[in-house]
Amino acid sequence: MQPDGLIAELQQKNPKAFERIYERYSESTFGIIYSIVNEQTIAEEILQDVFIKVWNNAESYDASKGRFFTWLLNIARNTAIDATRSKSFKNTKKNLTADYFVDILEEKNSFSSKVDAIGIKKYIEVLKPICKKIIDLLYFKGFTQVDASKELEMPLGTLKTRNRNCINKLREILVP
Template identity: 70%
Template sequence: MQQDGLILELQKGNQKAFERIYQLYSESTYGIIFSIIGEKDIAEEVLQDVFMKIWENAESYDSSKGRFFTWILNIARNASIDKIRSKSFKNKKQNLAADNFVDILESNSNFSASADAIGLKKYIEILKPVCKKLIDLLFFKGYTQKETADELEMPLGTVKTRNRACINKLREIIGN
């Protein structure tokens, strides 16, 4: 079944379509969640929550607003950030290293192959290390610009300027 047909079936409440979507996207989605959370058990729990949200909110996906995988990743990112900002997570919070999401993409894991298959890897490899770190902290780990400035030990204005430059570079790369 084509992806568009699969999505339509999901939106109609077809459980087989949902199972197929889980098969296709759960591994890559888990990789993103784990890169934000950094704990296997909690990442698996969030993954299940994300797929419940996908099931419950499938009708809200609109292909004119973006790709299906991007929609899924936004749900995963938001759920992960909500989790790390939650009181229960903060109470048992370990000192999470600022492991870069790029490490996951560049590793030999299956996630790397999945990311490469959807075309992410080639864009990320082109970015400068500072851009990779900024994108990781601001977009994948949910840091504020101030928190990012503190983490990277650079002035807030520099973080804002570099973030804007990195996003523009990413847009330029993707547009080509």
């Protein structure tokens, strides 16, 4: 079945279509969530929340505004960021595990491994260094645009414009 037909069935609340969408997108969605929260059980819970949101809000997806996968990943990213801002998440991070510190020490390599985990490393590698930094902060580390602009010491408007240009360049690469 074509993705558009599958999405239309999902919007009509067809459980079989939902199952196929979950099978198709859950692994890559989990990768994005995990890269933000860095904890298996929390990422699994967020993944479940994301797909509940997809089921409940499927009719709000509009193909003329973008691809379904992009819509889904934005839901996942926002849900994961919201979870990291919650009081319970912050409390669990008060007693950090050794794995967390190992990840911090290996931060130089974290972008490459996270990007490679979802299979787009070869596409991101051809982008300009500033695009790599922006995509890493916004999409893999869960920074807000405000936080990323501070981290990169760049005005917010400039960051937004560069982000849009970087994503458009990535689209050109992915969809020739």
